[in-house]
Amino acid sequence: MHWRSLRFLFLGLVAPALASPGPSFENTAIVRTVDLGGSVVHVTTTYAIKATKPGAKVYTIALGLEEKEKTSWLEVKVKGQQEPLELEHYPLDSSRNFHLADVKLPKALALNASLNLVLETLQTHATTPYPKEASQKEDQALKYSTDLFVLSPYHTGVQRTKLKALTPRIISHTTPANVQEFILDAPATKQGATVTYGPYNDIPASTNEKFIKAHQQPITAHYFHEQPVLEIADLKRSAEISHWGNNLNIEDNLVLHNAGPSLKGHFSRLEHQSQAFFKRAAPHALPALTLHLPPGISNTYYYDLVGNVSTSHLRVAPAAPKGQRSNRYSVLELRPRYPILGGWNYSFTLGWDAPLSDSAVYDRKTGRYIVEVPILTPVPGAVVNKAELSIVLPEGATDVEFSPPFPALENRLSTHTTYLDSTGRPKLTFEYENLTVMHAQSIFVSYKVPLAAHLTKPFVVSVAFFSVFVLAIVTRRINLTIHKEKTL
Numbered sequence: 144m145h146w147r148s149l150r151f152l153f154l155g156l157v158a159p160a161l162a163s164p165g166p167s168f169e170n171t172a173i174v175r176t177v178d179l180g181g182s183v184v185h186v187t188t189t190y191a192i193k194a195t196k197p198g199a200k201v202y203t204i205a206l207g208l209e210e211k212e213k214t215s216w217l218e219v220k221v222k223g224q225q226e227p228l229e230l231e232h233y234p235l236d237s238s239r240n241f242h243l244a245d246v247k248l249p250k251a252l253a254l255n256a257s258l259n260l261v262l263e264t265l266q267t268h269a270t271t272p273y274p275k276e277a278s279q280k281e282d283q284a285l286k287y288s289t290d291l292f293v294l295s296p297y298h299t300g301v302q303r304t305k306l307k308a309l310t311p312r313i314i315s316h317t318t319p320a321n322v323q324e325f326i327l328d329a330p331a332t333k334q335g336a337t338v339t340y341g342p343y344n345d346i347p348a349s350t351n352e353k354f355i356k357a358h359q360q361p362i363t364a365h366y367f368h369e370q371p372v373l374e375i376a377d378l379k380r381s382a383e384i385s386h387w388g389n390n391l392n393i394e395d396n397l398v399l400h401n402a403g404p405s406l407k408g409h410f411s412r413l414e415h416q417s418q419a420f421f422k423r424a425a426p427h428a429l430p431a432l433t434l435h436l437p438p439g440i441s442n443t444y445y446y447d448l449v450g451n452v453s454t455s456h457l458r459v460a461p462a463a464p465k466g467q468r469s470n471r472y473s474v475l476e477l478r479p480r481y482p483i484l485g486g487w488n489y490s491f492t493l494g495w496d497a498p499l500s501d502s503a504v505y506d507r508k509t510g511r512y513i514v515e516v517p518i519l520t521p522v523p524g525a526v527v528n529k530a531e532l533s534i535v536l537p538e539g540a541t542d543v544e545f546s547p548p549f550p551a552l553e554n555r556l557s558t559h560t561t562y563l564d565s566t567g568r569p570k571l572t573f574e575y576e577n578l579t580v581m582h583a584q585s586i587f588v589s590y591k592v593p594l595a596a597h598l599t600k601p602f603v604v605s606v607a608f609f610s611v612f613v614l615a616i617v618t619r620r621i622n623l624t625i626h627k628e629k630t631l
Contacts, residue, residue: 166195166296166297166298166348167194167195167196167199167201167202168192168193168194168195168199168202168297169192169193169195169297169298169299169300170190170191170192170193170295170297170298170299170300170302171191171192171193171257171300171301172189172190172191172299172300172301172302172303173188173189173190173191173293173295173299173301173302173303174188174189174302174303174304174305175187175188175189175293175302175303175304175305176188176189176305176307177287177289177304177305177306177307178307179270179285179287179306179307179308179309179364179366179368180270180309180368180370180524181270181285181368181370181371181372181373181402181403181524182267182268182270182372182373182374182402182524182525182526183265183266183267183524183525183526183579183580184265184266184267184269184270184287185263185264185265185266186263186264186265186266187261187262187263188261188262188263188264188293189222189259189260189261189262190202190204190259190260190261190262190295191257191259192257192258192259192260192297193255193256193257194252194253194254194255194256194257195254195255196254197251197252197253197254198251198252198253199248199251199252200247200248200250200251200252201245201246201247201248202245202246202248202260203243203244203245203246203296203297204219204243204244204246204262204295205241205242205243205244205293205294205295205296205349205350206241206242206244206294207240207241207242207290207294207359208239208240208241208242209290210264210266210289210290211242213266213267213268213269214264214265214266215265215266215267215526215576215577215578215579215582216263216264216265216579216581216582217230217262217263217264218230218262218263218264218581219246219260219261219262219263220260220261220263221249221258221259221260221261222259222260222261223259228246228247228248228249228260229246229247230244230245230246230247231244231245231247232244233245240352240355240359241294241350241355243296243350246260265579265581267526267577267579268526268577269287269289270285270286270287270368270372271285271286272284272285272286272372272402272403272404272405272485273285273286273365274404275404275405276404276405276406276407276485277403277404277405277406277407277427277485278406278407278408279406279410279411279414279418279425279428279484280414280425281407281425282367282369282426283367283368283369283372283403283404283425283426283427283485284314284365284366284367284368284404285365285366285367285368285372286363286364286365287306287363287364287366288361288362288363289304289361289362290359290360290361290362291304291319291322291340291358291359291360291361291362292343292346292349292358292359294349294350294355294359295348295349295350296348296349296350297348298345298346298347298348299345299346299349300344300345301341301342301343301344302341302342302343302346303339303340303341303342303343304339304340304341304362305337305338305339305340306337306338306339306340306362306364307336307337308336308337308364308366308367308368309336309368309369309370310336310366310367310369311335311336312336312366312367313333313336313338313364313365313366313367314365314366314367315364315365316331316333316338316362316363316364316365317331317361317362317363317364318330318331319331319340319360319362320360321357321358321360322343322358325343325344325345325346325358326341326342326343326344327342327344331362338364340362367426368426369426370426370524371401371403371426371427371428371429371483371524372401372402372403372427372485373399373400373401373402373429373522373523373524373525373526374399374400374401374402374525374526374527374528375397375398375399375400375522375525375526375527375528375530376398376399376400376488376528376529377396377397377398377528377529377530378395378396378397378398378519378527378529378530378531378578379395379396379530379531379533380393380394380395380396380518380519380530380531380532380533381393381394381533381535382516382532382533382534382535383535384499384503384514384534384535384536384537385499385537386499386512386537386592388499389498389499389500390496390497390498390499391496391497391498391499391501391502391503391514391516392494392495392496392497393494393495393497393517394492394493394494395492395493395494395519395520396490396492397490397491397492397493397522398488398489398490399429399432399483399488399489399490399491399522399525400487400488401427401428401429401483401484401485401486401487401488402485403427403484403485403486404427404485404486405485405486406484406485406486406487410481410484425484427484427485428482428483428484429479429482429483429484430478430479430482431476431477431478431479432476432477432478432479432522433474433475433476433477433523434474434475434477434493434520434522435472435473435474435475435520435521436472436473436474436475436495436520437472437473437495437497437501437517438459438460438461438462438463438469438471438472438473439459439460439461439462439463439469439473439497439498439501440459440473440495440496440497441459441495441496441497442495442496443457443459443475443493443494443495444492444493444494444495445475445477445491445492445493445494446491446492447479447480447489447490447491447492448490448491449480452477452478452479452480452491454477454478455475455476455477455478456474456475456476457473457474457475457476458473458474458475459473460472460473460474462498462501463501465500475493477491479491493520499514502514502515502516503515510591511542511589511590511591512589512590512591512592513587513588513589514587514588514589515585515586515587516532516534516585516586516587516588517583517584517585518530518532518548518573518575518578518582518583518584518585518586519532519578519582519583520583521579521580521583523580526577526578526579527575527577527578527579527582528576528577529574529575529576530574530575530576530578531572531573531574531575532572532573532574532575532586533559533570533571533572534570534571534572534573534586534588535559535568535569535570536568536569536570536571536588536590537568537592538566538567538568539566539592539593540568540569540590540591540592541590541591541592541593542589542590542591543556543569543571543588543589543590544588544589544590545571545586545587545588545589546586546587546589547573547586548582548584548585548586549582549584551573551574551575552574552575552576553572553573553574554571554572554573554574555571555572556569556570556571556572557569557570557572558570569590571588573586
């Protein structure tokens with residue numbers, strides 16, 4: 144009985160290990176394409192996956208910690224489809240060199256069934272100018288670094304990484320080491336504007352310290368970039384809703400920053416005019432800015448710290464018919480008072496009015512207003528380092544609810560009081576960091592406005608005007624002369 148008990152105990156300990164499920168997928172191929180840019184870098188990773196067990200429906204992706212820190216936007220889709228898949232991130236663990244996230248597939252895969260997943264990410268502040276200074280006549284060069292291997296908890300048949308620049312002018316790139324067991328040819332090749340790492344074959348599951356320590360390594364590309372590296376250091380947007388005026392007022396206060404190489408020496412206006420005349424402007428100088436604004440706007444204004452920005456051109460697109468969404472936009476071309484070179488800032492204010500009916504609806508069943516407020520107006524190629532969006536609701540609004548497209552760092556509800564207000568207006572404030580063009584979405588705000596609140600404004604205005612008239616009558620009857628004139 145003693146030996147039989149030991150036998151059952153041994154089987155009880157070993158059986159769970161033998162029965163533990165292995166990986167549900169394997170990667171037939173992984174191709175990562177990095178579009179080298181300025182302040183924003185677009186990365187597309189395609190996973191060709193195959194189910195190794197029937198009913199597999201959750202696929203796990205992995206990102207290196209440095210890559211996760213630089214990523215400000217992430218989305219996974221089935222190749223050829225537009226609807227993003229549900230994504231659930233694992234809790235951050237500083238003891239690991241990677242971050243995991245589960246992707247819920249549209250349907251469970253049968254044994255040996257295959258599917259192509261596309262992971263798109265936008266990385267911000269991922270490039271650095273090198274050298275850090277450049278004169279007006281010199282080119283602009285940037286450096287970009289990333290990890291060599293795309294980590295995965297599954298075995299990978301073949302893997303490639305492509306670094307693509309805008310022009311073939313790539314100065315240098317890293318040649319990886321300790322990858323002989325994965326390659327049949329050169330570890331890295333350059334052709335035109337593309338540097339290709341791989342193909343690397345028969346890669347084991349790499350989300351473990353052993354693989355990372357032995358094979359994972361940084362790769363760097365040094366390349367010329369012929370566009371300004373733009374950042375919006377600070378954006379403060381105020382959106383004010385008025386039902387009496389049927390108006391949505393948007394005002395942006397922006398601090399535009401050129402994050403390219405700092406200007407070496409002094410700025411020469413003569414050299415700048417010469418470059419513009421011969422159409423060979425410095426790649427790290429921003430002479431003008433083009434913005435896409437909503438259609439149907441009016442009363443557009445834009446000024447800087449000195450005064451009105453006089454060099455501008457606005458083309459307003461007509462508003463869409465009621466109940467329809469327009470694909471057109473208004474175009475605003477701005478030329479700052481001076482070209483913005485590396486390390487320079489330019490602060491300006493931009494605002495406009497738009498019909499509230501274009502972005503608001505009223506639900507008669509619930510008595511609620513629903514208003515769509517855009518988070519930002521994207522500046523081409525720029526990242527917004529810090530953003531604060533304030534939405535001022537009508538006075539008397541109650542039961543305020545909101546639905547953001549992505550979570551904010553902080554959101555709060557306060558009271559905003561201005562002229563001719565009695566109790567003040569509810570004010571929603573949202574704070575964000577590292578926003579890109581993919582974050583140019585809308586927040587939907589829902590609230591109720593009782594009938595008494597609608598009548599508050601005309602009552603306050605009437606009282607104000609009546610008070611002015613009474614004050615004028617009283618003032619006219621007061622004798623303010625010091626000495627009365629004597630009558631003979």
